[in-house]
Amino acid sequence: MASNKKTPSTDGAGSVLSSMSGPSETDPPQSLGSDHAAAQALLKKAAAGQALSAGMPDNPNLAGQYGEAARAPAEGVHVASHEALATASTTGETLASPKVGDGQPALGENARNATLDGARADDSGCVLTTNQGVPVGDNQNSLKAGLRGPTLMEDFILREKLTHFDHERIPERVVHARGSAAHGYFECYKEQSKHTRAAPFAKAGKRTPVFVRFSTVAGERGSTDTARDVRGFAVKFYTDEGNWDLVGNNIPVFFIQDAMKFPDLIHAVKPEPNNGIPQAASAHDTFWDFASLSPEITHMLMWVMSDRAIPRSFRMMQGFGVHTFRLVNAKGQSVFCKFHWSPMAGTHSLVWDEAVKLSGADSDFHRRDLWEAIECGEYPEYELAFQVFTEAQAEAFPFDVLDPTKLIPEELVPLIPVGKMVLNRNPDNFFAETEQVAFCTAHIVPGIDFSNDPLLQGRIHSYVDTQITRLGGANFHEIPINSPLAPLHNNQRDGIHRQAINRGRVAYEPNSLAGGCPFQAGAKGFNSFPASVEGDKVRGKPEKFAEHFAQGRLFWISQTPVEQEHIVHAFRFELSKVQTVAIRQRVVAMLRNVDETLAQRLADGLGLALPPAMPLVSMLPMPTYPPSPELSLFFRPGKTGIHTLRVAILVGPGSDGAQARSIYASLLADGAVPRLVGSHLGKVDTSGGAPLAVEVSLETGPSVLFDAVVIPDGQGAVQQLGSDANALDFLRLQYRHCKPMLAVGAGKSLLDKAGIPATLPDGKPDPAIFIVASGEVVKAVAAFKKALAAHRAFARETDPPRV
Numbered sequence: 001m002a003s004n005k006k007t008p009s010t011d012g013a014g015s016v017l018s019s020m021s022g023p024s025e026t027d028p029p030q031s032l033g034s035d036h037a038a039a040q041a042l043l044k045k046a047a048a049g050q051a052l053s054a055g056m057p058d059n060p061n062l063a064g065q066y067g068e069a070a071r072a073p074a075e076g077v078h079v080a081s082h083e084a085l086a087t088a089s090t091t092g093e094t095l096a097s098p099k100v101g102d103g104q105p106a107l108g109e110n111a112r113n114a115t116l117d118g119a120r121a122d123d124s125g126c127v128l129t130t131n132q133g134v135p136v137g138d139n140q141n142s143l144k145a146g147l148r149g150p151t152l153m154e155d156f157i158l159r160e161k162l163t164h165f166d167h168e169r170i171p172e173r174v175v176h177a178r179g180s181a182a183h184g185y186f187e188c189y190k191e192q193s194k195h196t197r198a199a200p201f202a203k204a205g206k207r208t209p210v211f212v213r214f215s216t217v218a219g220e221r222g223s224t225d226t227a228r229d230v231r232g233f234a235v236k237f238y239t240d241e242g243n244w245d246l247v248g249n250n251i252p253v254f255f256i257q258d259a260m261k262f263p264d265l266i267h268a269v270k271p272e273p274n275n276g277i278p279q280a281a282s283a284h285d286t287f288w289d290f291a292s293l294s295p296e297i298t299h300m301l302m303w304v305m306s307d308r309a310i311p312r313s314f315r316m317m318q319g320f321g322v323h324t325f326r327l328v329n330a331k332g333q334s335v336f337c338k339f340h341w342s343p344m345a346g347t348h349s350l351v352w353d354e355a356v357k358l359s360g361a362d363s364d365f366h367r368r369d370l371w372e373a374i375e376c377g378e379y380p381e382y383e384l385a386f387q388v389f390t391e392a393q394a395e396a397f398p399f400d401v402l403d404p405t406k407l408i409p410e411e412l413v414p415l416i417p418v419g420k421m422v423l424n425r426n427p428d429n430f431f432a433e434t435e436q437v438a439f440c441t442a443h444i445v446p447g448i449d450f451s452n453d454p455l456l457q458g459r460i461h462s463y464v465d466t467q468i469t470r471l472g473g474a475n476f477h478e479i480p481i482n483s484p485l486a487p488l489h490n491n492q493r494d495g496i497h498r499q500a501i502n503r504g505r506v507a508y509e510p511n512s513l514a515g516g517c518p519f520q521a522g523a524k525g526f527n528s529f530p531a532s533v534e535g536d537k538v539r540g541k542p543e544k545f546a547e548h549f550a551q552g553r554l555f556w557i558s559q560t561p562v563e564q565e566h567i568v569h570a571f572r573f574e575l576s577k578v579q580t581v582a583i584r585q586r587v588v589a590m591l592r593n594v595d596e597t598l599a600q601r602l603a604d605g606l607g608l609a610l611p612p613a614m615p616l617v618s619m620l621p622m623p624t625y626p627p628s629p630e631l632s633l634f635f636r637p638g639k640t641g642i643h644t645l646r647v648a649i650l651v652g653p654g655s656d657g658a659q660a661r662s663i664y665a666s667l668l669a670d671g672a673v674p675r676l677v678g679s680h681l682g683k684v685d686t687s688g689g690a691p692l693a694v695e696v697s698l699e700t701g702p703s704v705l706f707d708a709v710v711i712p713d714g715q716g717a718v719q720q721l722g723s724d725a726n727a728l729d730f731l732r733l734q735y736r737h738c739k740p741m742l743a744v745g746a747g748k749s750l751l752d753k754a755g756i757p758a759t760l761p762d763g764k765p766d767p768a769i770f771i772v773a774s775g776e777v778v779k780a781v782a783a784f785k786k787a788l789a790a791h792r793a794f795a796r797e798t799d800p801p802r803v
Contacts, residue, residue: 010665014675015695016046017376018646019368020705023693024681033668038377041091048086055079065140070147073138080125087124091375092183092425098485099209099238100183100425119480120428130160170435171470172221175266176232178280179215180314180367181434182374184423186210186237186384192418195335195388196327198447199239201418209238211481212423213437214314214370217249218269219280224359225366226350227280228309228570233319233341234439235421238485241526245443246339247463250311251303252320254404257296257545259458264290283577292586295548295614298594299405302555305570306563307349307633312791313369315380316348316638323456324401326449326529327388334529335388336401336451338408340415344381346638348791352569353801354737357704365705369644371426378644378671379424385415398623399551400544404455406551410630433481438467449529454541472496489518546618549593550625556595558631562794568598569799572605581608589614641789643671648706650727650750651678651694654716657686659744659777663710666781672788674710677701679724687714698726703733708740708788711747713774718746728754736801738792740768742784744777755803760795768793 008030015022016032028047032039056079064074085091101117128136136157143155151158173179185207192201200208215232216223231250236243255265267273268290269282278284282304291297303309311317319341327337350358358365373380387408389401399406427433440463441456450456467476473496476482491507506514559567571591575584584606592599592613603610616622629635647667649660660676667674678684678694685691703709709731711718721727731754734741743751748771751758758769768787772780787793 010668011661012693012695013668014664014673016043017372017673018675019372019375020362021696021700023695025683026693032376033665034377034671036377038091038375041085042376044083045085045088045091048081048083052079052081052086067147070141073140076128076139078125087122089428090426093428095425097183097185097209099211116480119432130157131164170472173470174466175217176215177221178219178223178225179213179232179434180370181211181213181427181437182370182380182423183425183427184210184212184379184421186235186419186421188419189417192386193329195329195337195386196447197330198244198327198445199241200237200244201447209485210421211236211238211433211437212421213434213439214366216280218282223280224363226310226355226358226363228282228304228352228355229280230304230309231311231314231317233317235319236437236439239445240486241445242486243443243482243484244445244448245439245441246321247439247441247459248319248321248339248341250317250319251300251308252322252338252340252407253300253303253551254322254455255297255300256294256455257403257405257541258454259462261294262455262458262462283574285578285580285583288575288578288583288587289580292583292590295590295617296405296545298548298590299552299555302552302567302594305567305574306555306559307351307566309570310350310352310355311366312348312350313345314366315370315373315644316343316345318342318347318636319382322404323453324451326451327386328447328449328529332529334449334531335390336394338387340385340387341382341421342385342636344383344638345640345643347633347636348638349633351737351792352566352573354704354733357702357733361702361704372673373644374423374426379422381423382421383417384419384421385417387413387415389413399547400542402451402453402542403545404453405548409554409625409628411626411628436471436479437481438471438476438479440464440467444526446526475499491518543618543620547620547622548617550623552594554625554628555631556598558627558629560632560634562797563632563634564598565797565799568601568605571602575602575606584608585611586614637790641671642667642785645672645707645788645791646705647672647674647708647710647788648677648696648701648703648730649674649710649712650717650721650730651676651684651692651712652714652717652720653684654687654720655684655692655714656712656745656774657689657692659688659774660686660692660712661689663712663777663781667785670785672785675701675706677730679720679727684717687716698724698730702726703730704737706734706739707791708784709734709742710784711743711750713745713747715746718750722750722753731756732803735796735803738768738794738797740770740784740787740793742770742772742780744772744780745774747771757803761798761802766793766796768796
C-alpha cells in the first residue's frame with residue numbers, strides 16, 4: 001500500500017550547509033537530509049536568522065539624523081526573535097564541556113565565572129552603552145557646535161569609540177599568523193599509567209576539553225589558506241593538572257636542527273625586506289639561498305614540496321609533535337615518545353593548479369571548510385598515537401632522536417593508538433578565542449617532560465616570550481581562552497591587564513601570615529625527570545646530526561609515482577621563480593644526494609646541466625632504509641566516505657528537475673554537500689518537475705570549490721551551458737584536477753563540447769567519468785559516490801595537462 005506521507009523538501013539544503021551564496025528567492029528547505037541534532041539546529045538558525053533580518057526591511061530612523069530632527073534622537077530600531085539561535089555565533093553554543101561551560105547562553109548578561117560562560121556577552125534586548133555603562137543616546141552623529149559646526153573635544157563617546165577602534169589590532173604572530181580554531185575534547189581509549197601519569201591518559205573514557213588551532217607558517221594574518229606551506233597543528237589540553245600545549249605541525253620533521261637558526265630560517269622565507277615580496281610563499285631567492293647552503297633542510301624540503309604542503313582540508317591532514325618528548329609514570333620511570341595525530345577523514349590534498357586558483361576564488365577555503373563541517377555536525381576527528389621507545393633503542397638507531405630533521409619510521413617503532421579527539425564547537429568570537437589563544441611548548445603537565453632536542457629547548461623560551469609581546473604582558477594566562485580549568489594559586493601579582501583580585505597581604509613564600517599558603521605540592525606536583533647530564537660547554541652538534549640525506553631518500557622512495565611527480569613539479573615551480581642560477585644549481589646538487597632521477601628531472605625542467613653532487617658533511621656511512629608506505633598520503637584513505645565533500649550539479653533552463661532533485665537528495669543522504677550551480681542566480685524552468693532554484697552562480701562558485709560535478713539530463717540546459725564559457729571552463733578544470741564527473745543523457749554533449757575525453761591517455765576507460773542514460777542513474781550515482789570517496793582519479797593526470 002502506497003504511503004501518503006510527503007517527503008520533506010531538501011531544495012536549497014546545500015546552501016544552508018555552506019556559508020557561501022544561496023538561492024535568490026526560495027523557501028527554506030524543510031530538511032537537510034539528516035536527523036542529526038546539529039543539522040536541525042543549523043536549519044533552525046538559518047530560518048530564524050532570515051526571519052529576524054526580514055523583520056527590519058529598512059531603517060526608518062535615517063530621516064531623524066538630519067536637520068532639526070537630529071536634536072531629539074529616537075530610540076534605535078530593534079526587533080525581537082523568539083529563537084535564541086537567530087543571534088548565536090554558532091549552532092554549537094549549547095554543547096557543554098568543563099571549559100566552554102554548561103552550554104546555556106546567558107542572553108543579555110556578561111557575568112564572570114570559571115568557565116567561558118563567564119566571559120560571554122550578549123546584547124539581546126539591551127540598550128547601547130559606552131564601556132563605562134553609560135547609555136548612548138545617539139550613535140550616528142558626533143557632537144557639534146551647530147549642525148554645520150566643528151566637532152567638540154568634549155565628545156567622550158566619539159573619542160572612546162574611535163580610540164578603541166584605533167587600538168583593536170594586536171601584533172600578529174611572527175609565524176603561524178593565519179589560523180583557524182575549534183573547541184572539542186580528547187577521549188582516552190585505555191589508561192596509559194605504564195608510560196605516563198599525565199592526566200588525559202589516566203583512565204579509559206576520560207574526556208579532556210581541548211582547543212585546537214590550525215595555521216600556516218609563513219603568511220601574514222590576511223594571507224591565503226592554500227599557499228604551499230607547513231601547517232600548524234596546536235592542541236591545548238585543559239587537564240585536571242593544568243594546561244598542556246602540544247604545539248605541532250602537519251609534517252613530522254623540521255627545517256633546522258637548532259633554535260639558533262630559527263630567526264635565519266624565518267627571515268629567509270618571509271617576504272624579502274627590500275620589496276616585501278612575495279607573500280605567503282617560499283618560491284623566491286632568499287629562501288632557496290638559505291636552503292641550498294643548509295643541507296640539514298633536505299628532508300624537510302621533500303615534505304614541503306610534496307602534497308603534504310597543500311592539504312585538502314585541516315580535517316584531512318596529520319599532526320605531529322615533531323620533537324622527542326619524555327613520558328614519565330608515577331614511579332618516576334621515563335621513556336621517550338613522539339606524538340602522532342591521524343585524521344579519521346583520511347589524508348588528502350589539493351593539486352597545485354587547484355591550490356593556486358583557490359587562492360583567488362576563496363582565500364578562506366580551509367577556514368570555511370572547518371567552520372562549515374562543525375556547524376552541520378560533521379565533527380572532525382583525529383586519533384592520537386604514541387611512538388614509544390627507550391633510551392637504549394634510541395642509541396641503536398642510525399640517526400639521533402634529538403635531531404628534529406629526522407623521524408622514526410613506523411617499521412622501527414610502531415604507533416600505539418591512545419585516544420581520539422573530536423572538534424565539535426566553533427569559537428563564538430574569532431578574536432577573543434582564535435587570535436588570543438597562546439600556545440607555548442613550555443606548557444606541560446606532570447607525566448610529560450622535555451628531551452634535549454636543541455630546537456625544542458629554544459622553543460621553550462621563544463613561545464612564552466612572543467606571547468608577552470603579542471598579548472600585552474605576562475598576564476596572558478588570564479585571558480579566558482588561555483585560563484586553565486585546574487585551580488590557579490601562586491604569588492605572582494600585578495602586571496598589565498591583571499584580572500585577579502587577590503585577598504590578603506601575602507605574596508611570597510615561605511610565609512606564616514597566610515599559614516604557609518600556597519604551599520608547594522612536593523612529589524604530587526611537576527618535577528623534572530632527573531636525566532643525567534655531563535660534558536663540557538660547547539657550541540656544536542652531535543656527529544649523527546651531520547647526516548642530512550638518508551631520510552630525504554626514505555621519503556622519496558616511499559611515495560607513489562603520482563606523489564613523486566608532484567614533488568618534481570613543486571621543485572620545478574619554486575626554483576623557476578628563483579632568479580639566481582647559482583642557487584638553482586646548489587639545490588639540484590643537494591638533491592643528487594637524495595635521488596639521481598629526482599635531480600636529473602629537476603635539472604631538465606630548469607634547463608640546467610646536472611651539477612656535481614653536494615659534498616657530504618658526515619664521514620659516517622649513510623643509513624639505508626626500506627620504503628615506508630605510511631609516509632604516503634594514500635596510506636590513509638579515511639573512514640568518512642563522501643561526508644562533507646562538495647558536489648556541483650550544473651543546471652539551466654530545461655534541466656530534468658526531477659532527476660536533479662533525486663541526485664541531490666541521494667548525495668545529501670550520504671553526507672555530501674550538493675549545490676545547484678548555474679550561469680546566474682534565480683529559478684530555471686525544468687523539463688520535468690517544479691522549477692529549480694540556482695544556489696550558486698558559476699561566477700561565485702568556480703570549479704575549484706567543488707570535489708565533483710554532475711550534469712543532469714536536459715537538452716535545453718546543455719545548449720545554454722554550452723554557450724557559457726564559465727561552464728566549459730568549470731568542466732575542464734574538474735577534469736584537469738582529476739575529480740569525478742557524472743553526465744546523464746544529453747549531459748554527455750556538454751562534456752564533448754568542453755573537450756573532455758571519456759578515456760585515459762592510454763586508451764582505457766576513465767574510472768571517475770560516468771556517462772549514462774537516464775534509466776541508469778541510480779546505479780551510476782552509486783558508482784559516482786564510490787569514486788567521490790576516493791577524491792581523485794590521478795590516472796588521468798598528464799604533464800602538461802591535455803585538457
